[in-house]
Structures are given as C-alpha cells and as structure tokens.
Amino acid sequence: MRITLSANKLLTLKQKGCIFMLNEKLLDVLSHPADGAISIVTSGDDGPHVVNTWNSYITVTPDDKLLVPASGFVKTERNLSTLNDATLSIASREIEGYKGKGTGFIVKGTTRFIKSGEDFESMKEKFSWIRAVLEITVTSAKQML
Numbered sequence: 001m002r003i004t005l006s007a008n009k010l011l012t013l014k015q016k017g018c019i020f021m022l023n024e025k026l027l028d029v030l031s032h033p034a035d036g037a038i039s040i041v042t043s044g045d046d047g048p049h050v051v052n053t054w055n056s057y058i059t060v061t062p063d064d065k066l067l068v069p070a071s072g073f074v075k076t077e078r079n080l081s082t083l084n085d086a087t088l089s090i091a092s093r094e095i096e097g098y099k100g101k102g103t104g105f106i107v108k109g110t111t112r113f114i115k116s117g118e119d120f121e122s123m124k125e126k127f128s129w130i131r132a133v134l135e136i137t138v139t140s141a142k143q144m145l
C-alpha cells in the first residue's frame, strides 16, 4: 500500500526523525500550521499561466512527489500536455530564512495528471471536490530568501 503524507503527518514524521530527500526547510514550509498560497506557473501559446493552491493542500509522497488537488487547473493541464514543466513559488512568513523570519522556494518539476489509482483515491478522500491530482516530480528547489 502506498502511504501519502498530509501536512500534519509530515510534521509528525519529521519530529520522529524520518528522512525525506526533499529540502528540509521546504518540508518545514509545507507542514507549517500557518497556511499560505502557492503559485504554480505553466507556459502556453499565449505566455505564462498562473494558478494557486494552499500549502496545507499539498501532500508529499514517500518518494518526494508533491500531490496537488485539482478541481480546476484545466488550462494548466492543457499547457502541461504540450510543455511538461511547472514552476512553483512556495513560501512561509513564519519559517526562518537567510535574513530572519520568512523564507521561500522556487521549485521546478515535471508533472502528471492522475485521475485514478491509490494516490487519486487518497486525495479524493481528503478533497471530495477534485477531478484530478496534479503530481509534481521535483527537479530543483532553490531557497530564495
């Protein structure tokens, strides 16, 4: 069985000393109880396209993929079917950065829209309103602040 991690479970496992390959601070941002908006940028014929999700909506899989619940993301899906590169801005005002409180990352990754299977079903349990799950395989995560 595949286990996915909500922000709360992620926090518990991190407190127990479990190791993830994703940048530790990025995981801190994703699991912080104070929520924040994430921007997801794709490219289309007409230029960049921006959508959002919430930090608390992201589920991290044990193999370090990010799962995002999708009710909309229609144009995003269309863009990704042509150019499969997404760029995300993920930040927290509460986590310590290079210059005191406040940090954030530019995350790049490749993607897949999942519409069935275990990851889809486990996300559907949490977010009954989804039509799909945007799965992001992180290729880089750069701390910007």
Ligand SMILES: Cc1cc2nc3c(=O)[nH]c(=O)nc-3n(C[C@H](O)[C@H](O)[C@H](O)COP(=O)(O)O)c2cc1C
Pocket (backbone or CB within 6 Å): 037, 038, 050, 051, 052, 053, 054, 057, 068, 069, 070, 071, 072, 073, 074, 075, 076, 077
């Ligand atoms: C703060 C915030 C969080 C959002 N979270 C989600 C989300 O988790 N899933 C989703 O499908 N749309 C979410 N939306 C709406 C999307 O940003 C987007 O506008 C919508 O899905 C249409 O996407 P499209 O232009 O790619 O078709 C959110 C919007 C905001 C402002």
